[in-house]
Each structure stands twice: as structure tokens, then as C-alpha cells.
Amino acid sequence: MRRWIIPVAGSLLILLLVGAGAVAAGWLPVGRDTVHGSVIDPPLPIPDATLTGAGGDARQLSDFRGKVVAIYFGYTYCPDVCPTTLAALARAKQALGKRGDDVQVVMITVDPERDTPEITQEYVSRFDPTFVGLGGDVARIRQVATGMGVYFEKQQRGSAGGYLVDHTATVLVLDRNGDLRLMLPYGLTAEQIADDLRWVLKQ
Amino acid sequence: MTHSSGERMRWASMLGLVVLAVLALGLAAACGGRGDGAPAGLQVKGAWARPGLATPGGGMASHAATPGTAMGGHAAEGGTSAIFLTISNHGREADRLVGVTTDLAKTVEIHRSSIDASGVMRMEPIPGVDIPAGGTAELKPGAEHIMLIGLTRELKVGDRFPATLRFERAGEVTIEVEVREP
Ligand SMILES: [Cu+2]
Numbered sequence: 147m148r149r150w151i152i153p154v155a156g157s158l159l160i161l162l163l164v165g166a167g168a169v170a171a172g173w174l175p176v177g178r179d180t181v182h183g184s185v186i187d188p189p190l191p192i193p194d195a196t197l198t199g200a201g202g203d204a205r206q207l208s209d210f211r212g213k214v215v216a217i218y219f220g221y222t223y224c225p226d227v228c229p230t231t232l233a234a235l236a237r238a239k240q241a242l243g244k245r246g247d248d249v250q251v252v253m254i255t256v257d258p259e260r261d262t263p264e265i266t267q268e269y270v271s272r273f274d275p276t277f278v279g280l281g282g283d284v285a286r287i288r289q290v291a292t293g294m295g296v297y298f299e300k301q302q303r304g305s306a307g308g309y310l311v312d313h314t315a316t317v318l319v320l321d322r323n324g325d326l327r328l329m330l331p332y333g334l335t336a337e338q339i340a341d342d343l344r345w346v347l348k349q
Numbered sequence: 350m351t352h353s354s355g356e357r358m359r360w361a362s363m364l365g366l367v368v369l370a371v372l373a374l375g376l377a378a379a380c381g382g383r384g385d386g387a388p389a390g391l392q393v394k395g396a397w398a399r400p401g402l403a404t405p406g407g408g409m410a411s412h413a414a415t416p417g418t419a420m421g422g423h424a425a426e427g428g429t430s431a432i433f434l435t436i437s438n439h440g441r442e443a444d445r446l447v448g449v450t451t452d453l454a455k456t457v458e459i460h461r462s463s464i465d466a467s468g469v470m471r472m473e474p475i476p477g478v479d480i481p482a483g484g485t486a487e488l489k490p491g492a493e494h495i496m497l498i499g500l501t502r503e504l505k506v507g508d509r510f511p512a513t514l515r516f517e518r519a520g521e522v523t524i525e526v527e528v529r530e531p
Contacts, residue, residue, distance in 0.1 A: 225431035226462045227470045229399055230490045303473045306456040307498035315470035332464050
């Protein structure tokens, strides 16, 4: 029998118990800094591009610098994944309270044929009046999307409603410098998104 | 056995009564629950739909004309929504949801959304949803849904509307759908 086993195992056990106790007592910040999405490290600069806001005014992503920007590529025709994500973003922003003022949610349409900037803006306003909807020329939208690794493509699948659009459903989070810092996969809860936005706000 | 034929008759009629009572109870159980009326052991629960506007994306009357002209009459005029629900099959035979009708939308289709490993969402029409014997089919966000295309009127939170589900075996089942946020 090796003599070191018992003291080493014993002290490990004690450390474990103390650690568990500390976590239970809330001394150790376990969970507080948990990030649910994928962190981009180092933050990735993204190419700027001019899109169109409601009313036809030119909007650039760099306009939002100083805020944490959560960008979602979607389309208003989508009744399922897009509204789920936008509703979660709205609840997450609400959960942040005052700090939520430093978060800007932007939806860029991947269906500019049907979604004018006005339609896109009205759609996102239904989730939160501070959300911004952007549209514009499809080539410009594709440029912004590709710059962030976002894919979208029109598909004819025999729906009587017309074409559908396949698109990346991930939310891209830019830090206050406008660099890509975090990617939130589809399906995170509002609480998880709030955790992640809190983390980016602290960076 | 020494039962007389009269006794046998009595037994048979009692048995018959018991069977009838059980059937009646079963029917009452199947039809009694709120929002479900499925025969043949099908139970539809928790039907809800997202709010939606009668114009795509927006709602202001001033924009109502824009989409139709911009689309060149291409796609559905009117916004979209989706119905989600859970169907349990307590029967011994598989069934299949093959169609849905409601006068709230110009077109109703059964769709499936899915997200692939690279995070890309795709949505496609599917011919139906199987409900295995003794199993459950859950139509939920990010998966199967009943897509309402071209809403004929606005769907507001708290609204209720009827929809008729068509099953391969069980036939038509009318349910009540509640409009709410997820
Ligand atoms: Cu659909």
C-alpha cells in the first residue's frame, strides 16, 4: 500500500468539500461568468457596409459603436425560428434592466424582395420598440452577411406561399468596439442570452 | 358448465352494459377535455399560434399596399403565423396528420423547420406528421408546425380561433387555438 495515497486523497476530498461548500454558500462565482454561446477570441473586426433603414436612410453597423450590438439575419415571412429568437432577445434585453440600454438589437432581412426596410422595422418593433430593422440591396446584405460568416439562400420548395429562405439562425454579438465577440446558437433561452450579453458588456 | 340459457342471456346483457359504459366513459374522456375533440384515441393538447398581422411584417395601414406591389403579386399577401400543438395517440394504430384548414389564412401547410450543424435554418413543406400508436407528436418551434400563410385578419394575443385537423384514420378533428407569445 502506497503511503501517500491516503493523505493526498484526503486533502483532495477536503478541498472538494470546501469548494462545494463555498459554491453552495455563494462565495465562488460559479455560473456568474458562464458563457452559453461561442466566444470569438480575439474579437474579429468585421467589414462595415451601408444598409438601409426605415425611411430610406443609410445605416452602417459602425453607427452603433459604443453599444453591444446583437445582429440577427432573418425574414418577416418566417413564423417560427425568427420570432422565437427575436422574442428571446427582447426578453433578454428586458432582463438586463438599465444595462439593456447599452444593447442594440438589429435584424437584417435576408429577404429584401419581400421585406422593405419599413416592413422589417415594423416587424422588429413588435418585439421591442428599440429594435432596429435594416434592409437594402441584396448585394450589400450579402456582403455584410458573408463578412460575419452568415449564409442565406432563396429556396423553391413547393410552398404555395412562394419561396422560402434558408439562413444562418445564429445571433452575432459585436462588442462596444464593433468587433465580433460572441455567437449565440439558435435555441438559447432569454436568461442564457442575458447572461451572455452581460458578459460582453463587461468586456 | 351448468348455466341455464336464461342465466347466459343475463350475463351477456350485463357484459354488454359494462362494455357500453366503458365506451361511454372513454368517449367522455376523449371529448371532455378543453380544446380537444379527437375520436379514436387521439388527443390534441396545448394548441397555440403566434400573433400575426394581416399584412407582412408591419401593420400600419399606410404600408398595407406596399408589399403587394413590391412583390409583383408573387407571394402570399398577408402575414404569416404558425400553429403549434401536441397530439397523443392512445390508440393501437398509428395515425397521420395530413392537412389543416382554418378560414384565418389563405393557405395552410404543414412545415418542418430544422437547424443544421452549421446553424443554418431551413423550412420546408412536408406531406404530414406521423403519430405512432401509443406515441406523441409534438409540433413546436424549431421543428414541425402548421404554417398559416396570408392571414385574413390580425391575430392578437388572447384571440381564439377554430382549426380543423385532418387525420388519415381519425378523420377531421376541430380544435380551438389560442393566440399567445411563446
Ligand atoms: Cu413554415
